[in-house]
Amino acid sequence: xxxxxxxxxxxxxxxxxxxxxxxxAIEARLGACAQIVGPVTSVYRWEGAVQTDQEWRVExxxxxxxxxxxxxxxxxxxxxxxxxxxxxxxxxxSAAYLAWLTAETRG
Numbered sequence: 001x002x003x004x005x006x007x008x009x010x011x012x013x014x015x016x017x018x019x020x021x022x023x024x025a026i027e028a029r030l031g032a033c034a035q036i037v038g039p040v041t042s043v044y045r046w047e048g049a050v051q052t053d054q055e056w057r058v059e060x061x062x063x064x065x066x067x068x069x070x071x072x073x074x075x076x077x078x079x080x081x082x083x084x085x086x087x088x089x090x091x092x093x094s095a096a097y098l099a100w101l102t103a104e105t106r107g
Contacts, residue, residue, distance in 0.1 A: 003064060003089030003091060004063060004064055004090075004098070004102070005061065005062070005064065005093075005098055005101055005102070006062060006064055006067060006087045006088060007060065007061055007062075007087070007088045008031070008059070008062055008067060008070055008071070008074075008085060008086070008087050008088075009057060009059050009060075009084065009085075009086045009087075009088065010057075010058050010074050010083055010084050010085050010086075011040075011042060011055040011056065011057050011058070011083075012056055012058065012078065012079065012080070012083075013054075013055060013056075013079065013080075014056065015036065015038065017056070018036045018038065018057075018058045019036060021034075021078070022036055022058050022060065024073065024077055025062075025070060025073060025074070026060075028073060029066075029105050029106065030060070030062060030066050030069055030070040031061055031062040031070060031104075031105065032061050032062065032100065032101040032103075032104035032105055033061045033101070033104070034058055034059065034060040034061070035059045036057070036058055037056065037057040037058075037059065038054075038055060038056030039054045039055065040054070040055055041053075041054060041055075042054075061090070062101070062105055063101065063102055063105050064087075067087050071085050071087075
Protein backbone atom coordinates (compact mmCIF):
# COMPACT_ATOMS: atom_id res chain seq x y z
CA UNK A 1 0.00 0.00 0.00
CA UNK A 2 1.41 3.39 -1.01
CA UNK A 3 0.83 6.24 1.41
CA UNK A 4 -1.23 9.12 0.01
CA UNK A 5 0.40 11.71 2.27
CA UNK A 6 4.04 12.39 3.13
CA UNK A 7 6.28 14.70 5.10
CA UNK A 8 9.07 16.12 2.95
CA UNK A 9 12.06 17.20 4.99
CA UNK A 10 14.94 19.45 4.03
CA UNK A 11 17.51 21.49 5.94
CA UNK A 12 19.09 24.85 5.26
CA UNK A 13 21.68 27.18 6.74
CA UNK A 14 19.49 29.96 8.16
CA UNK A 15 16.06 30.61 9.59
CA UNK A 16 15.39 33.14 6.82
CA UNK A 17 16.19 30.56 4.12
CA UNK A 18 13.98 28.01 5.90
CA UNK A 19 11.10 30.49 6.02
CA UNK A 20 11.51 31.25 2.32
CA UNK A 21 11.53 27.55 1.35
CA UNK A 22 8.43 26.93 3.48
CA UNK A 23 6.57 29.96 2.12
CA UNK A 24 7.38 29.12 -1.50
CA ALA A 25 6.18 25.53 -1.07
CA ILE A 26 2.91 26.55 0.53
CA GLU A 27 2.28 29.44 -1.86
CA ALA A 28 2.74 27.10 -4.85
CA ARG A 29 0.36 24.55 -3.24
CA LEU A 30 3.14 21.97 -3.22
CA GLY A 31 2.47 21.51 0.48
CA ALA A 32 -0.36 22.28 2.87
CA CYS A 33 1.64 23.12 5.96
CA ALA A 34 5.29 23.49 6.92
CA GLN A 35 7.09 23.61 10.23
CA ILE A 36 10.52 25.07 10.79
CA VAL A 37 12.58 23.48 13.53
CA GLY A 38 15.86 24.86 14.69
CA PRO A 39 18.45 25.53 15.08
CA VAL A 40 19.67 21.95 15.03
CA THR A 41 23.24 20.71 14.91
CA SER A 42 24.06 18.59 11.86
CA VAL A 43 27.13 16.38 11.66
CA TYR A 44 27.86 14.96 8.22
CA ARG A 45 30.64 14.00 5.83
CA TRP A 46 31.11 16.36 2.87
CA GLU A 47 33.96 16.29 0.36
CA GLY A 48 35.90 13.82 2.50
CA ALA A 49 35.74 15.72 5.79
CA VAL A 50 33.42 15.56 8.76
CA GLN A 51 31.50 18.82 9.11
CA THR A 52 29.43 20.22 11.96
CA ASP A 53 27.01 23.04 11.21
CA GLN A 54 23.95 24.74 12.58
CA GLU A 55 20.91 24.24 10.36
CA TRP A 56 17.13 24.69 10.33
CA ARG A 57 14.89 21.79 9.36
CA VAL A 58 11.81 22.38 7.22
CA GLU A 59 9.07 19.73 7.34
CA UNK A 60 6.42 20.10 4.63
CA UNK A 61 3.22 18.05 4.69
CA UNK A 62 2.02 17.14 1.21
CA UNK A 63 0.47 14.46 -0.96
CA UNK A 64 2.48 11.75 -2.67
CA UNK A 65 1.64 13.08 -6.11
CA UNK A 66 3.18 16.48 -5.25
CA UNK A 67 6.56 15.13 -4.05
CA UNK A 68 8.34 15.30 -7.43
CA UNK A 69 7.28 18.92 -8.03
CA UNK A 70 8.14 19.88 -4.45
CA UNK A 71 11.55 18.21 -4.73
CA UNK A 72 12.24 20.14 -7.95
CA UNK A 73 11.14 23.42 -6.34
CA UNK A 74 13.38 22.84 -3.31
CA UNK A 75 16.33 22.10 -5.62
CA UNK A 76 15.61 25.29 -7.59
CA UNK A 77 15.45 27.52 -4.51
CA UNK A 78 18.05 25.89 -2.28
CA UNK A 79 21.52 27.33 -1.68
CA UNK A 80 23.16 23.93 -1.09
CA UNK A 81 24.88 22.01 -3.89
CA UNK A 82 23.11 18.85 -2.69
CA UNK A 83 20.09 19.68 -0.53
CA UNK A 84 18.59 17.02 1.70
CA UNK A 85 15.14 16.08 0.45
CA UNK A 86 13.54 13.08 2.16
CA UNK A 87 9.91 12.00 1.86
CA UNK A 88 8.53 10.04 4.80
CA UNK A 89 5.12 8.37 4.40
CA UNK A 90 2.30 9.34 6.72
CA UNK A 91 0.69 6.03 7.63
CA UNK A 92 -2.29 7.38 9.53
CA UNK A 93 -3.75 10.30 11.39
CA SER A 94 -6.83 12.45 11.57
CA ALA A 95 -8.98 11.82 8.50
CA ALA A 96 -10.20 15.42 8.62
CA TYR A 97 -6.63 16.78 8.73
CA LEU A 98 -5.48 14.54 5.88
CA ALA A 99 -8.49 15.62 3.78
CA TRP A 100 -7.56 19.26 4.48
CA LEU A 101 -3.95 18.51 3.51
CA THR A 102 -5.11 17.11 0.18
CA ALA A 103 -7.48 20.02 -0.47
CA GLU A 104 -4.76 22.58 0.24
CA THR A 105 -2.41 21.03 -2.32
CA ARG A 106 -4.94 21.47 -5.09
CA GLY A 107 -5.50 24.73 -6.78
